[in-house]
Amino acid sequence: MKVSLNTIKFVNQHYGSAGDPAPEGVDALVHAIGTRLGAVEEVVPFGQQFEKVIIVKVVSCEKHPNADKLHLCKVDDDSKTSDVARDENGHVQVVCGAPNVHAGMIAAWLPPGATVPSTADKDPFVLEARDIRGQTSNGMLASPKELGISDKHDGILEIVADSNEHPQVGTSFAESYHLSGDTIIDLENKMFTHRPDCFGFLGVARELEGIQHRPYKSPEWYTQNPIFPGVEAEELKLQVKNELPELVPRFTAVAMRDVQVHDSPLWLQLDLMKAGIRPINNIVDYTNFFMLETGQPLHAYDYDKVKALDVGVDHATLTVRHPQPDEKLKLLNGKEVQPRAEAIMIATASRAIGVGGVMGGGETEVDEHTKNIIIECANFDMYSIRRSAMQHGLFTDAVTRFTKGQSPLQNLAVLAKITDEIKLYAGGRVASPVIDDNHVPQEVQERGSIHAPVQVTAQFINARLGLKLSAQDIVTLLTNVEFDVQVNGDELTVKAPFWRTDIEIPEDIVEEAGRLHGYEHLPVELPKRTIRPVKRDELFDLKARLRSILSNAGANEVLTYNFVHGDLLDKVGQDKAQAFCLNNALSPDLQYYRLGLTPSLLEKVHPNLKAGHDEYAIFEINKAHNKQSMTDEGVPKEFNNLALVIAASDKAAAKKAGAPYYAARKYLDVLAAKLGATFRYEPLTEEPPYQPAKPYDYRRSARVYLMPENVVIGLIGEFRPEVRRVLKLPAFTAGFEIGASTKLVAQTRAYRPLSRYPSVQQDISLRVPADATYQAVLDKLQAGLTELAADHLQADITPLDIYQKDDHKHLTFRLSVAHYQKTMKAAEVNDLLDTLATLAKDALGAERI
DSSP: OEEEHHHHHHHHHHHTSOOOSOTTOHHHHHHHHHHHTOOEEEEEOOGGGGTTOEEEEEEEEEEOTTOTTOEEEEEEOTTOOOSOOOOTTSOEEEEEOOTTOOTTOEEEEEOTTOBOGGGTTSSOOBOOEEEETTEEEESEEOOHHHHTSOSOOSSOOBOOOOSSOOOOTTSBHHHHTTOTTOOEEEEOGGGGTTOGGGGSHHHHHHHHHHHTTOOOOOOTTOSSSOOOOOOSOOOSOEEEEESOTTTOSEEEEEEEESOOOOOOOHHHHHHHHHTTOOOOOHHHHHHHHHHHHHSOOOEEEEHHHHHHTSTTOSSEEEEEEOOOTTOOEEBTTSOEEOOOTTOOEEEOSSSEEEETTTEEBGGGOOOTTOOOEEEEEEEOOHHHHHHHHHHHTOOOHHHHHHTTOOOGGGHHHHHHHHHHHHHHHSOOEEOSOOEEEEOSOHHHHHHTSSSOOEEEEHHHHHHHHTOOOOHHHHHHHHHHTTOEEEEETTEEEEEOOTTOOOOOSHHHHHHHHHHHHOGGGSOOOOOOOOOSOOOOOHHHHHHHHHHHHHHHTTOEEOOOOSEEOHHHHHHTTOOGGGSOBOTTOSSGGGOEEOSOSHHHHHHHHHHHHHTTOOEEEEEEEEEEOOTTOBOTTSOBOOEEEEEEEEEEOHHHHTTOOSOHHHHHHHHHHHHHHHHTOEEEEEEOSSOOSSGGGTTEEEEEEEEEEEETTTEEEEEEEEEOHHHHHHTTOOSEEEEEEEEOOGGGSOSOOOOOOOOSSOOEEEEEEEEEETTSOHHHHHHHHHHHHHHHHTTTEEEEEEEEEEEEOSSEEEEEEEEEEEESSSOOOHHHHHHHHHHHHHHHHHHHOOEEO
């Protein structure tokens, strides 16, 4: 939001509500804004580029003797400029090529030594007296473009006196048009997200007075129930149909006839330019100016063009509706769009003429041929406007304001003011009754504020700000910015003015009081706290341990987005309907909350192999979500998961023994050992229904159980052939995904000292049926060994080899055993192995070989 201090000062003085917005200087004001209102992005000393521009009168204009398209002009500057050649009458010669230059016109002269204003902030171009086709030109007569006012460059600027300005020959252009010493302060838009009133000069002026502890009074016309100019002759029939009252709670309009469309007064063009808006013509410029003044966008239609679009109808119609199927619209900027199905459209009875709140259509624009107009002042749903602007990439000044949620209680005031202004200065006459399609709740209209009055106490405010403001102090702060406050002892009943849409709860009053008093006045004290150490975050510590264990084991951590493309979910077989979808994703690649971490890791396998990494393991600790798991408040639950994927190229895998399942399981076993946890693995017999398991081949996968609770914590295995194919995974790929909860860490671990005697190692090979799983055999051996070892043995068993034929398997295990009281003999170890073999034979039909 660009704010000219001279414009604010002019507005204040024009309405008699305040004076200089920066009585203590610009720096002091910028400091106050930064501490009490919001961030200042830039401060631009705007007026100095016009300091040398002089208002002159062209006293004579003759054809240049040596050029067909040039003129020799003599200008009168009332002899105010020094060091310039003059004729016997004191006039200065200027060569000018503009087609509109003529004797008697008032123009802006840039004398020698002046910088062309439009080049001041780029590559400054300084003028000098120079010879042009044999004639001396002392500077130049400036066009609007050269002055930086607009893009018009088809002639020099002709200054015409109007009701507000009477420039005198020889005066400074800057002084005549309130540019001298002007400063533009660029306020950050984001800080006004909840303050639509601050997107207008009135709102900013009010805030500047409030933060400087001075009272402000809005102009008399800015009221909820204004006096509207009377209908002089009901000659233009106008009809409004609002089919979307829930999206357009208020739509006001009026028709005017016999308007005179021409260039705006120079002061108006300059005010628009300072705010970054390009002047068009007086009617359009008035709509933009009052948008800048009040924060309420307006739009002007050519009445006759609107009426002509409905053949055979004797009146103009404005219809608020959704777009019709396949309806397209050519906008004012020349862009043709097909509006989204839920967009708010302004249309005649037969066709669309604008995207409501965003931009009007080119077919009904006001131009130099316009005689009759319709002025629209409406209130639109801020969320609908935002979605339409995003879809079509249309970020207009109107969109900037409508997406902040203007108060519908100000529409009539703004419409009445612009109607009166056009009537006075553009020759228009009110030619229809004012149409006010009003769906604002009746209680809101009656009390004159968006929200009900707020009850709060001075003690409540002071307790949250750390201040000692009296009730009267708070009343003064609030009434300075036109709040209505009733006091009963320490209790305050605060009613917000009709333009404030953000005052709803007591904390809003706390914010207002603190901001207006000055946050810099809050006591600067460190909060008291105990020096007792806080309890460590167990989950945070667990994640740190997981990272450390896996990275020490040779795996590499990656961090991927929590959002994935729907195509990735399809590739791994997961159901997109089970995933939360973002309506307004930043990118198509980030549409869905992921159901698990494994697909994100699988997506990284092929690029890394292609980059030359033949063998690696990657893991991620992050969150997953699904629609099946919600909190009692209806919020998605977050699941902290750990996923790991190992992969090796075909060349690297040729040197490996065993299936990739066991390579992945090795990492999980290391994890369990380091955490003191015990995992049990149960082979899958059918495809599980839950979505995170979909990428896995259930025939080569297992559930992971946490013991002794015997609860499922995840899945480990290899991946389905179709998943490997679409993601270009090598055959040697496997992984696991488990819940990363603090249950993984053993709460108590029994301490057993190491034996002082040497351990003895011996291998045992068992022949088992082909359908007997490795896990079943290992579980049986471990259970038997635990029972036989009791308290006098330190024993461990680890797998060495698996060899499978069609009808049987050979499984080899290594037993490591040590006695706490003696050195064991080979015979004792053999007896132990024989006992284990007998247990396996009885349970699984295993034969020792």
